[in-house]
Amino acid sequence: MFMIELVGIEKHFEGQVVVHPLSLTIKEGEFLTLLGPSGCGKTTILRMIAGFEQPSKGEILLAGEQVTELAPNQRDLNLVFQHYALFPHMTVEDNIAFGLKMKKMSLKEQKERIAEAVAMTQLTALTARYPHQLSGGQQQRVAIARAIANKPKVLLLDEPLGALDLQLRKNLQSELKHLQRTLGITFVYVTHDQEEAMMLSDRIVILNQGKVEQIGTPREIYAAPKTLFAATFVGENNVFSTPEGLFTVRPEKLRPVRGELEARKHGVIQDVLYLGNVHKLTVQLDNEPMTVTIALDFTDERPWQIGERIGVNWNQRDEVAIGS
Amino acid sequence: MKKKTHPLLGLHSLIMMIFIYVPILLIIVYSFNNTRLSGDWKGFTFDWYVSLMKDRHVMEALSNSLIVAVSSTIVATIFGTLAALALRNVSRKLRVSMNGLLYLPVIIPDIIMGLSLLVLFTQLHMPFGKITVIIAHITFSMSYVYVVVTARLTGMGRQLEEAASDLGASGWQTFRHVTLPQISPGIISGALIAFTMSLETSWSASSWLVQALLRFPYIYMVK
Numbered sequence: 001m002f003m004i005e006l007v008g009i010e011k012h013f014e015g016q017v018v019v020h021p022l023s024l025t026i027k028e029g030e031f032l033t034l035l036g037p038s039g040c041g042k043t044t045i046l047r048m049i050a051g052f053e054q055p056s057k058g059e060i061l062l063a064g065e066q067v068t069e070l071a072p073n074q075r076d077l078n079l080v081f082q083h084y085a086l087f088p089h090m091t092v093e094d095n096i097a098f099g100l101k102m103k104k105m106s107l108k109e110q111k112e113r114i115a116e117a118v119a120m121t122q123l124t125a126l127t128a129r130y131p132h133q134l135s136g137g138q139q140q141r142v143a144i145a146r147a148i149a150n151k152p153k154v155l156l157l158d159e160p161l162g163a164l165d166l167q168l169r170k171n172l173q174s175e176l177k178h179l180q181r182t183l184g185i186t187f188v189y190v191t192h193d194q195e196e197a198m199m200l201s202d203r204i205v206i207l208n209q210g211k212v213e214q215i216g217t218p219r220e221i222y223a224a225p226k227t228l229f230a231a232t233f234v235g236e237n238n239v240f241s242t243p244e245g246l247f248t249v250r251p252e253k254l255r256p257v258r259g260e261l262e263a264r265k266h267g268v269i270q271d272v273l274y275l276g277n278v279h280k281l282t283v284q285l286d287n288e289p290m291t292v293t294i295a296l297d298f299t300d301e302r303p304w305q306i307g308e309r310i311g312v313n314w315n316q317r318d319e320v321a322i323g324s
Numbered sequence: 325m326k327k328k329t330h331p332l333l334g335l336h337s338l339i340m341m342i343f344i345y346v347p348i349l350l351i352i353v354y355s356f357n358n359t360r361l362s363g364d365w366k367g368f369t370f371d372w373y374v375s376l377m378k379d380r381h382v383m384e385a386l387s388n389s390l391i392v393a394v395s396s397t398i399v400a401t402i403f404g405t406l407a408a409l410a411l412r413n414v415s416r417k418l419r420v421s422m423n424g425l426l427y428l429p430v431i432i433p434d435i436i437m438g439l440s441l442l443v444l445f446t447q448l449h450m451p452f453g454k455i456t457v458i459i460a461h462i463t464f465s466m467s468y469v470y471v472v473v474t475a476r477l478t479g480m481g482r483q484l485e486e487a488a489s490d491l492g493a494s495g496w497q498t499f500r501h502v503t504l505p506q507i508s509p510g511i512i513s514g515a516l517i518a519f520t521m522s523l524e525t526s527w528s529a530s531s532w533l534v535q536a537l538l539r540f541p542y543i544y545m546v547k
Contacts, residue, residue, distance in 0.1 A: 052486055072489045085487035089505045098501070099491035150491065 002064070003028045003154055003186040004049065009058030011044050011210075018044050020211045021058070026154075026188065031180050033189045035197040036207035037233070042190045045207075046156050049188060050079045063153055073102075077154035078147035082162055084139045086131040092118075092142050093127040099150040117149040120179065137168045144179070154186045161196070173199055194234045198222065206230050222250075224320055231322050238292040239322075246322050251295035253318035256281060256310045258302075263311025267292070272304050279304075283312060392454060393522040396461035401515040403462065404469025405507075408477055427471065429464040434525065437464060461522045468521060469514035476510030 004026040011019040019041040026032050034042040047053040049060060051072035060068045067075050078099070086095050096117055100110045118124045121141040131139055140160060147155055160176075161169045177200050180187050191197055197204050198218040206213040206221065206229070214221060214230040225231035228239065231248045238249050257263050270291060271282040281294040281304055292312060304310075358369035376382060407426065411419050429437060441460045450456055484506060488498040 050490060052489075072486070073492045073494060079487075079490045081483055081487060083483065085483040087484060087487070087502060098488070098493075102492035102494075102497060146491070 001028050002026065003030070003062070004188070005059075005061040005064075006045075006049075007059040007061070009045075009048060009055040009060060011041070011048065011053065012056040018210050019048075019055075022212060023058075024205065024212075024215070026186060028186055029184050031177070031187045031189065031200055031202045033191060033197040033201040033204045034207060035191060035194060035204050035234075036213075037192055039209075040207040041210040042192075042207050043158055046079070046158055046188060046190050049154075050077065050156055051075050076152055077156060078150050078152040079156040079158065080143050080147050080160045082159045084131075084143040086139060086142055086146070088131055090130075091127065092123060092129050092131070092134070092145075095131070095142055096127075096146045096149050099146065103150070113149045113151075117145040120148065120182070121145040136164050137172065140164065140172060144176075148179070148183060148185070152185065154188060155180075157187065157189045159191055160189075162191075169196070176200065198234065204234075206233060208233075225322060228322055231320065236293055236295070239290075240319075247319045248322055249314050249318050249320070251280065251293040252278075252297075253314050254292060254294040255313045256283070256294055256296070256304070257313055258310060261311055263313050265292070265312040267310065267312060269304055269306055269308045269310060272306060281310075283310065285312070388454065389523060392457050392461060393519050396458045396465055396522050397515055397519040399458075400462045400465040400518045401469050401511060404466040404514055404518070405473050405511055407466070407470045408473035409503075411474070412477055423474075426467050429467045430471070432464075461525065464525075465518035465521050468517045469511070472514040472517065473507055473510045476507045480506050 002025045004024075006022055006024045008021050008023050009019065010017065010021045022045065034045055036042050044053060048055050051067070051070060051074075055068065058068075059066065062075060062077065087098065090098070093114060096114050097110055100113055105113070114127075115124075118127055121144055123138070123141055123145055126134065126138060126142075131142065134142065140163075143160070157176075161172050164172065173196060176187075180200075189197075189200060198221075201218055203215065203217055204221055205215045208229045213233075214226045216224075221230060221234050225234065225237075225248065228246060231237050231239065236251050238251060238254065240247055240249065265285050265288075267283040267285040269281050270284050271280075273280040273282075277298055278295050279300070281296070282291050283294060284291050294312065355372055356368050356370070357365055358371065359366040407422075411422050414422070438460065441456070441463070445452065445456050480503075484502050485498050488502045489495075493501065
């Protein structure tokens with residue numbers, strides 16, 4: 001069953017096209033990510049699903065029902081805002097209770113829902129605090145608890161971890177994934193962080209300048225990007241140009257070779273980056289204005305020197321044609 | 325954590341406090357001085373307060389000022405807040421021009437404001453009295469409320485209201501539970517400014533002239 005159906009939706013703003021015609025179906029329980037750089041239209045799409053923006057054309061269906069014209073408060077979904085948008089004059093508990101109160105839920109049921117939501121987000125000890133008394137990560141948890149307490153059909157998340165530091169992001173990413181699996185709610189997640197998208201999503205929609213570049217599972221997108229943008233936005237990549245068109249080879253698929261061995265390309269090592277589990281060589285190719293990046297894993301213990309001439313090899317099957 | 329303040333800054337504040345409050349303090353002290361002429365201390369007395377309380381004109385002026393201030397503040401606060409809320413949802417162009425228009429009464433000299441209202445009330449054949457003064461005070465104090473509440477609304481942004489709406493609140497519920505609690509400090513300070521402006525205008529010299537022009541039948545300050 002489809003939880004969300006976007007049928008040819010587009011958004012124009014002051015004569016400019018912000019979102020080009022987009023059709024997309026999202027399955028029940030799916031974790032779908034809208035991934036793209038800032039200004040690619042991903043937040044606008046999310047806000048159209050939430051009901052804060054009206055599509056200029058097209059229809060939005062939620063669980064099979066037409067919601068295009070419905071106001072946000074009449075849609076059975078919830079949004080986690082980028083900057084949390086917690087009500088500053090309410091305690092954590094009142095923030096979480098807000099949606100339940102609006103639904104005129106009985107006090108007993110409210111209590112149960114709140115207890116459940118705070119337990120799931122590890123906020124039980126903090127219910128009496130005000131938002132300004134919480135850290136960024138705790139505020140983020142409150143925003144999520146406030147949304148999931150409503151048991152919505154769909155949870156929309158607009159760069160929910162964007163304002164947090166790296167370590168906290170990593171922790172919350174796995175918490176979010178766990179939460180989504182436990183709840184079984186459909187998640188539509190917006191981010192510009194490709195690593196985050198890869199880690200969390202069942203499917204990723206790559207957007208660029210209001211257009212879909214590719215839709216696919218993380219594996220499909222990494223292994224078989226369809227456009228130049230998709231190939232270079234997600235993960236590192238090397239783009240080679242031939243008279244027939246462009247193809248890419250991932251850094252870990254390239255092999256450096258020493259001596260006068262047969263190699264597809266030759267060049268000079270410009271830089272050696274040691275990153276612990278991998279090290280990377282940047283190689284300036286002969287007769288070509290480009291450098292390639294080669295990623296070597298920890299088993300490679302050969303001492304690569306800057307300025308050294310090497311050959312670069314790869315297998316034909318690791319070439320991914322991406323058109324022009 | 326205690327922040328260190330530069331010692332000169334503290335000294336500066338102290339001097340400013342003395343500069344502002346010592347004259348007021350002196351007036352209070354000398355109001356108990358048993359002499360018509362200020363300057364020398366001639367002993368303690370409540371006489372001046374007794375004669376002030378007995379002065380029908382002064383007491384009437386005071387009560388009129390308070391009636392005008394309280395009623396104009398209430399109306400101006402409601403109108404100013406409503407204007408601020410309404411102008412949030414119009415096009416940028418209209419908002420900018422309305423902003424200018426609403427700000428005008430703040431910068432316009434009292435005398436011109438008074439004269440223009442005088443002309444208006446005469447044209448409308450409105451009898452001059454408390455009502456016309458209250459209307460006059462509403463026209464300018466509303467602008468102060470508008471400016472303060474608008475600043476508060478701008479600072480608040482839209483996200484909180486969107487969050488409320490997303491959680492199922494209707495327009496009224498959003499206003500009642502989120503917007504109003506958030507802007508209430510602005511509404512209160514706007515009302516305080518409106519009240520102060522009204523009282524001050526009632527007692528200020530230029531307004532005294534305007535009120536005279538309006539043939540406001542009350543005697544101010546001096547018998």
